[in-house]
Amino acid sequence: MNIYQHFRPEEREFIDQVLQWKSYVETKYAPKLTDFLDPREQHILKMLIGDQGDVKYQLFGGYPEVERSRALLLPDYLSVTQDDFQITLFEIDYPSKFVTIEHPQVLGSLMSLGLKRGKFGDILFKEDRIQFFVANEVKDYIQNNLQSIGRASIKLKAIELGNAISSQELWGENELTVSSLRLDTVISGIHHLSRQKSQMFIQQGIVKVNWTLIENSSFECAEGDLISVRGHGRAKIMSIDGKTKKEKWRINVGKQK
Structure with missing residues (x-):
């Protein structure tokens, strides 16, 4: 695999790097x-x-x-x-x-x-x-x-x-259902924005994932990601809980209060 x-x-x-660390401990x-x-x-x-x-x-x-x-x-x-x-x-x-x-x-x-x-x-x-x-x-x-x-x-x-x-820092957790794990879609779900608005933020260079500037709207989010949008605070993807019957993703998000 x-x-x-x-x-x-x-x-x-x-x-x-992680696999090297593991091998070091094993040997x-x-x-x-x-x-x-x-x-x-x-x-x-x-x-x-x-x-x-x-x-x-x-x-x-x-x-x-x-x-x-x-x-x-x-x-x-x-x-x-x-x-x-x-x-x-x-x-x-x-x-x-x-x-x-x-x-x-x-x-x-x-x-x-x-x-x-x-x-x-x-x-x-x-x-x-x-x-x-x-x-x-x-x-x-x-x-x-x-x-x-x-x-x-x-x-x-x-x-x-x-x-x-x-x-x-206080984090309020809530569950979201999003059509995909694309960055623009996830930002739209977290902050209740239109996809167009989210895409504009990404293009303007005010979005970071795990402290790294991301300018690609189709960037795929994953569990553990920390997403910051300047002026809108930070959010963490606590867990990705699979798909609904309508093939939408269920995610648990912590949003900074």
């Missing part, structure tokens, strides 16, 4: 820790590793409700602790009375350090407090080099994972 046929062509490289009898994975990557890993083999996996991103998590693949006879995921939580100290810092600024500043997106996890906001998770192997580099965000001078303080602030 061709395993790639169940996934997107552009996901082939990541599929090969070396040693655990393998990944970078932070987005929801779609986590879904692919779950599908490929499964629950019945000699290799098991656990996911942890520093906090129970995070979006991005590191995966730990390991032989089924080993146990796991939180420390095994090697995650540091930073809180940003900045002059909050005088400046405002937003999510895109934090993300942009981290990316400007030359790091891969996989080296840091969720960015948490609550009122004027900001925190973010990073992989331990880059924590010193980030602490030494991230000294400003936007116009604000900042300092980073490493704190216990248990002190993570509760994210303000």
Whole structure:
């Protein structure tokens, strides 16, 4: 059976990576820790590793409700602790009375350090407090080099994972029936828009799937995808629950409140 046929062509490289991780654990009898994975990557890993083999996996991103998590693949006879995921939580100290810092600024500043997106996890906001998770192997580099965000001078303080602030993101789940899994059709169903309006948003370059700009209206959505439309918020495809008798797709979607 061709395993790639169940996934997107552009996901082939990541599929090969997961299979290499699995092979490493099987042959070396040693655990393998990944970078932070987005929801779609986590879904692919779950599908490929499964629950019945000699290799098991656990996911942890520093906090129970995070979006991005590191995966730990390991032989089924080993146990796991939180420390095994090697995650540091930073809180940003900045002059909050005088400046405002937003999510895109934090993300942009981290990316400007030359790091891969996989080296840091969720960015948490609550009122004027900001925190973010990073992989331990880059924590010193980030602490030494991230000294400003936007116009604000900042300092980073490493704190216990248990002190993570509760994210303000709330997701309201509901079931939709859509005629296809095309991106324009799914956006129309989620946001109650016409297909023409959805296609216009895609053509304007304001639609991202899993943090990647998508300009193809016929792009096929899949379980685990996170879809953002600028000005309309974000939505997750929690599950795809098969077809109705009229050959329409039933999907469960979480929409950011």
